[in-house]
Amino acid sequence: xxxxxxxxxxxxxxxxxxxxxxxxxxxxxxxxxxxxxxxxxxxxxxxxxxxxxxxxxxxxxxxxxxxxxxxxxxxxxxxxxxxxxxxxxxxxxxxxxxxxxxxxxxxxxxxxxxxxxxxxxxxxxxxxxxxxxxxxxxxxxxxxxxxxxxxxxxxxxxxxxxxxxxxxxxxxxxxxxxxxxxxxxxxxxxxxxxxxxxxxxxxxxxxxxxxxxxxxxxxxxxxxxxxxxxxxxxxxxxxxxxxxxxxxxxxxxxxxxxxxxxxxxxxxxxxxxxxxxxxxxxxxxxxxxxxxxxxxxxxxxxxxxxxxxxxxxxxxxxxxxxxxxxx
Amino acid sequence: xxxxxxxxxxxxxxxxxxxxxxxxxxxxxxxxxxxxxxxxxxxxxxxxxxxxxxxxxxxxxxxxxxxxxxxxxxxxxxxxxxxxxxxxxxxxxxxxxxxxxxxxxxxxxxxxxxxxxxxxxxxxxxxxxxxxxxxxxxxxxxxxxxxxxxxxxxxxxxxxxxxxxxxxxxxxxxxxxxxxxxxxxxxxxxxxxxxxxxxxxxxxxxxxxxxxxxxxxxxxxxxxxxxxxxxxxxxxxxxxxxxxxxxxxxxxxxxxxxxxxxxxxxxxxxxxxxxxxxxxxxxxxxxxxxxxxxxxxxxxxxxxxxxxxxxxxxxxxxxxxxxxxxxxxxxxxxxxxxxxx
Numbered sequence: 061x062x063x064x065x066x067x068x069x070x071x072x073x074x075x076x077x078x079x080x081x082x083x084x085x086x087x088x089x090x091x092x093x094x095x096x097x098x099x100x101x102x103x104x105x106x107x108x109x110x111x112x113x114x115x116x117x118x119x120x121x122x123x124x125x126x127x128x129x130x131x132x133x134x135x136x137x138x139x140x141x142x143x144x145x146x147x148x149x150x151x152x153x154x155x156x157x158x159x160x161x162x163x164x165x166x167x168x169x170x171x172x173x174x175x176x177x178x179x180x181x182x183x184x185x186x187x188x189x190x191x192x193x194x195x196x197x198x199x200x201x202x203x204x205x206x207x208x209x210x211x212x213x214x215x216x217x218x219x220x221x222x223x224x225x226x227x228x229x230x231x232x233x234x235x236x237x238x239x240x241x242x243x244x245x246x247x248x249x250x251x252x253x254x255x256x257x258x259x260x261x262x263x264x265x266x267x268x269x270x271x272x273x274x275x276x277x278x279x280x281x282x283x284x285x286x287x288x289x290x291x292x293x294x295x296x297x298x299x300x301x302x303x304x305x306x307x308x309x310x311x312x313x314x315x316x317x318x319x320x321x322x323x324x325x326x327x328x329x330x331x332x333x334x335x336x337x338x339x340x341x342x343x344x345x346x347x348x349x350x351x352x353x354x355x356x357x358x359x360x361x362x363x364x365x366x367x368x369x370x371x372x373x374x375x376x377x378x379x380x381x382x383x384x385x386x387x
Numbered sequence: 388x389x390x391x392x393x394x395x396x397x398x399x400x401x402x403x404x405x406x407x408x409x410x411x412x413x414x415x416x417x418x419x420x421x422x423x424x425x426x427x428x429x430x431x432x433x434x435x436x437x438x439x440x441x442x443x444x445x446x447x448x449x450x451x452x453x454x455x456x457x458x459x460x461x462x463x464x465x466x467x468x469x470x471x472x473x474x475x476x477x478x479x480x481x482x483x484x485x486x487x488x489x490x491x492x493x494x495x496x497x498x499x500x501x502x503x504x505x506x507x508x509x510x511x512x513x514x515x516x517x518x519x520x521x522x523x524x525x526x527x528x529x530x531x532x533x534x535x536x537x538x539x540x541x542x543x544x545x546x547x548x549x550x551x552x553x554x555x556x557x558x559x560x561x562x563x564x565x566x567x568x569x570x571x572x573x574x575x576x577x578x579x580x581x582x583x584x585x586x587x588x589x590x591x592x593x594x595x596x597x598x599x600x601x602x603x604x605x606x607x608x609x610x611x612x613x614x615x616x617x618x619x620x621x622x623x624x625x626x627x628x629x630x631x632x633x634x635x636x637x638x639x640x641x642x643x644x645x646x647x648x649x650x651x652x653x654x655x656x657x658x659x660x661x662x663x664x665x666x667x668x669x670x671x672x673x674x675x676x677x678x679x680x681x682x683x684x685x686x687x688x689x690x691x692x693x694x695x696x697x698x699x700x701x702x703x704x705x706x707x708x709x710x711x712x713x714x715x716x717x718x719x720x721x722x723x724x725x726x727x728x
Contacts, residue, residue: 085538111538117569122527122562129531132516133468135538153559156521157528164518165511166501167724201725225727300726 061244067237069211070100070176073218074138076247078108081136084222087114087123088140088177097142098178098237124150124175128157131173136222141177144193144231158227159202174221176230179207180271180321181358181369183235190358192322197229198299198331204252205299207231209273211241213296216250224252231298233271255302257309261291263386264379265309267332268319269295272370276319279375288383298328306332307339314345315382319370324352346382351375396597396612396642399624404684406619412685416695418460418618419681422452422674423699425477428486431703432476432493432507436653440711441493444520445507448477450648453673454579455481455549457621462545462575462629468516468532470525471549473508474647475518478549484512486706496713503716523557526550526576530563533574537636545632547575553584555598564606567638575628576608576640579615585651586659599642608640615645616671619680646671 064072077084086101092115095102105113116123120141127137141147147154154175162170181190198205204226208214214232221228258273259280268276273294280290291309295301310316316336318329329350336348354368407415429447436445448455451474459469459481471478476489484500492499493507500510509518516532519525529548536544554560555578567574578599584592595601603610609631613624621643628639646668650657657665681687 117565119562119566121559122530122566125524125527125559125563126531126534126566129470129516129528129533130535130538131531132528133532133535135535152521152524153527156524157519161511161517162727163725164501164505164509166499166504168501168511169516170727204726 061242063240064211064243065238065240066211066214066232067098067100069215069243070218070232071102071104072243073215073222074101075104075107077138077219077222078104078112081223083134084136084138085112085114086138086140087116087127089116089118089142091115091140096140098234101140120146120149121153125153125157127173128153128171131171132161132169136172138174138176138222141175143189144177144179145189145191147175147177147193154197154227155200159200162226163202170225171227172225174218174228174230176218177232178234179231180233181235181365184360184362184365186360187357192320192353194229194231194298195322195327198328202227203299204228204297205231206252206296207270207298208296209236209270209294211239211243213250213256213294215243216248217252217296220249220252231270236271236274239274250296253297253300253302255293255295255297255305257291257305258294259290259292261289262313263288263290264315264317264383265291265293265306265313266317266319266379267293267295267306269298270321272319272321275370275372275375278372279379282376283379288386290379301332301335303335303339306335310336310340311343314343315386316348317375317379317382318348318350319375320350320352321369322353323355324350325355327352346384349378349382351378394597396600398644399611399613399620401620401623403617403619403680406623407680407685410619410622414460415681415685418456418622419674419677420695420699421456421481422618422677423696424486424702425452425456425480426674427696427700427703428476428480428489431707432490433649433653435490435493435707441507442495443506443508444473445493445653446474446651447647447649447653448474450668450673451579451581451615451645452477453618453621453677454577454615454643454645457618458547458577458625461622461625462547464514467514467544468536468546469514470516470519470529470532470547472522472525472551472554473518473520474551475508475510479510479512479515479518482512482515484510486702487709490703490706490710491713494710494713495715496710497716498710498713502720523550523554523559526554526557526559526563527566529574529576530567530572533567533572533638534570536573542633542636545573545575545629547577549577549579551584552578552580552582552589552598553592555602556592564602564608564640568606568608571636572638573632573636574638575632576638578640578642579645580642581645581647583647583651583659586655586657588659597642599640603640608638610640610642612642612644615643616673616676618673618677
């Protein structure tokens, strides 16, 4: 099968959606003539024209609200945030309009819209440009939150998101845009709300998503060499969580660690661990632990940055603690 | 600076009698009925609030009836896209919400226009996209409605977004004005200037009034200002504007000078305004002044007026009774429709 990068996979999903349905359009800063700040939309202006690939001024609140208005009347906008940090400028439009109008209108109007762009820490971009927004948005009812880690899932989930009738946050990560993987030529989607066991194991369940999956893979391989087999779950969808896949795995391994790039306090890992204690209380042989970004704004200096976000060494250390008593 | 010293915009002028002649008696009476319906609806809605049957934030449209009545009738209720603020009962009634659906929504009942989920500030009906509760939150949404018309090549409709003078200092207002001009969107921006941003007078919120006359220049958008207490003028101006927007596919900004008789919301005793000021305002009443025009020039009588007012009042009274009797939503439906399957 052919191999393409995550960047190309996301582009193909947008390209195919634009080709398939006239109501789909993409707008954002630098998406058209500049080909996208991260070149996701490269070539799309040429192919679909300025009516459907739209450069906006730097005005996140304005263009997000505009896209929501368009979605209310039957269009399917894809809103590119150059980075999800800039979605905060549009926070009121997202929270008060996109996530509320369907319910608040008694189901009269729907908001089929995708908010996408890079999320989380990039490289040395410091405190204001490194947020993990998933707990902020996933906290609110009325939306779907996706954070895939592979080219296959990126393409399949983004296509599912564009044709979904709900507001969807599609969280990318700049650090993995160039990672390659197998993607079929044929048309496919990946079902929203399904996690994936990407490595089977019996000794511990390791749960993560997006870029952190690659750190987890490294750690899982390390332990495998020592004869410890860790089951690795890629959540892929953060909201709604695939409780079944998580619970089935933990009931088998009796131990779990959750790795989240964002902060520990009230994060996604807190939600996952809460579900595990709810459904697997009698199955657990050790307290469930988590590895998260430390409780600091993300600093610029390389050693500080590398330490505050989860890294393989920290993940390994926590897993060792949870494995005490095994073998 | 007192209210009187604020620079007033140049107001749109037209002969009200000529406009009424053009509208004809049938349409004139329809609009009179609609204004009366709005007033009775708000009166009974507030009364029900005082009786503990309606809760939350309640923003009355009393005093401003001629504005949206004139605009919706000039543009047409059966098409076009509309969005407004939390002061949204009148627009919903004008666009087809029944008094029963509206009152039941205020009462939080299952039969409400939004199934009792939205309440006073969030009414939606055909062609009406809220009912937006955050000051200024509706401005870019309005741009999106206009964008959608243009994107789909619909040329015989326009989008209209309403907001108060209090939402003009918000960034969303200026972001939206820039975008609609930049992209030539068929949006009519209506600033309903009632002079008070919640409890703060305009001279303490707007740096350089008159709002639209001055700000439209900054964005290169054509603008008008009109006395919103005079129904024929509002109607006439928006007839003209509709044609202009359709011909030019350009946005237009309008400032409508109006007054709200009540506080910002029901909990606001409006102590920032003297009794004398309110009495002066009430002499300009949009319903009373329209009635006088019809009486003096069209053979309309006080008796006919009372009869018509009573008909609208009874519609609202019936809606109140029905809302009172209607069941609350079944709590089992609480989580339905949060996500579309």
